[in-house]
Amino acid sequence: AALDDPAWQVRAGAAAALRAAAAGRAVPALAKALADRNADVRKAAVLALLGHVPAPEARAALATVAADPDADVRAYAARGLAPAS
Template sequence: MPAERTATHTVPVAAARRRRLRADQARQLADLLRDGYARTAVAALADPAWQVRAGAAAGLSAATPETAVPALAKALADANADVRKAAVLSLLAHRDATEARAALATAVSDPDADVRAYAARAA
């Protein structure tokens, strides 16, 4: 019997599907941001699922720097490296803003090599 149909695996599989759905929804925020929904993406940065936080950080690349940069700078302290990577990549889209460059400068000392490499692109 497939793992998805056994009682012991049903809950973890369903939870994973819900996380993936929320992550997909967060990625769709990029389209919505053009219509002024940046506050929704900022709020999604507090979601318990790292996939949602990463999607929200990615979506903030389309927001105005005034809204996105402070939230993305905070996301650089996220416990999950994928969220920090998404935040750095979005900050690169806002690198004309002084605050974004300052945040990227702090990311070059991140414990994750990928985050450091992405942040180095700003130089």
């Protein structure tokens, strides 16, 4: 199972950890993770990008997942791109 795959664990963990990193370092790596074949890795990347939404590069990366096959990935990205109310 994917959850037991060490490579998956590293990718998902790294994406989550990048939420706390500086945007200039984190956003390019997270944008690359959005192309991962594993939906959980893409979801972790989107969730991490939400911490960097003020950066235009993060918003651009989030916009790229509008056609992602995973509904959660699309929903989290859309939430991050929604105007603040």
